[in-house]
Amino acid sequence: MFSGDTQKEIIKRWTEEPNPRSSVFSVQGRTGVEKTAFMQTIAEQLQAENRPPYACFFKRGMVGCDNMDQLFSTLAYQLAINISTMREHIEQVKVEDLAPPVRSAATQLQKLIIIPFEHLPQRSTPVLIIDGLDECEGLEENQDAFLALISQVLDDPAVTIQFIVLGLQGQ
Numbered sequence: 001m002f003s004g005d006t007q008k009e010i011i012k013r014w015t016e017e018p019n020p021r022s023s024v025f026s027v028q029g030r031t032g033v034e035k036t037a038f039m040q041t042i043a044e045q046l047q048a049e050n051r052p053p054y055a056c057f058f059k060r061g062m063v064g065c066d067n068m069d070q071l072f073s074t075l076a077y078q079l080a081i082n083i084s085t086m087r088e089h090i091e092q093v094k095v096e097d098l099a100p101p102v103r104s105a106a107t108q109l110q111k112l113i114i115i116p117f118e119h120l121p122q123r124s125t126p127v128l129i130i131d132g133l134d135e136c137e138g139l140e141e142n143q144d145a146f147l148a149l150i151s152q153v154l155d156d157p158a159v160t161i162q163f164i165v166l167g168l169q170g171q
Contacts, residue, residue, distance in 0.1 A: 076112035089116030
């Protein structure tokens with residue numbers, strides 16, 4: 001459950017752990033407890049440590065920010081900006097398939113994140129922040145789809161990504 005400074009310290013230790021028990025950290029809390037501001041603080045803390053976080057914030061009713069259609073292409077774009085070898089692999093995907101950002105979320109994840117990440121010469125552990133999953137259109141089916149998709153990442157030992165997720169229901 002959401003509890004401010006204690007939760008920040010727990011997340012900080014989790015992101016620094018070389019082999020965490022889980023690659024997904026779920027942040028939950030009641031409506032009106034400033035969870036998004038909390039996630040912003042976590043992102044700023046990671047940035048200050050020279051570990052830029054990659055984030056996608058959902059917002060109900062805001063076109064383009066209320067569904068999963070561009071979740072993984074948004075995250076891949078951020079990864080490509082900050083990790084040059086990742087950029088090279090993503091650019092190659094775009095040469096082979098001119099439309100990966102508009103493909104299904106599963107295709108985006110596979111082609112724009114998993115495959116390029118598998119080819120990185122040096123493994124890093126990026127932190128991907130997904131905020132407001134509960135604001136995502138069609139919550140129940142999208143939440144299940146999201147969890148199924150990220151389980152592909154978690155099952156691949158060549159891909160070391162940590163997810164901080166805010167807004168999972170019933171977890």
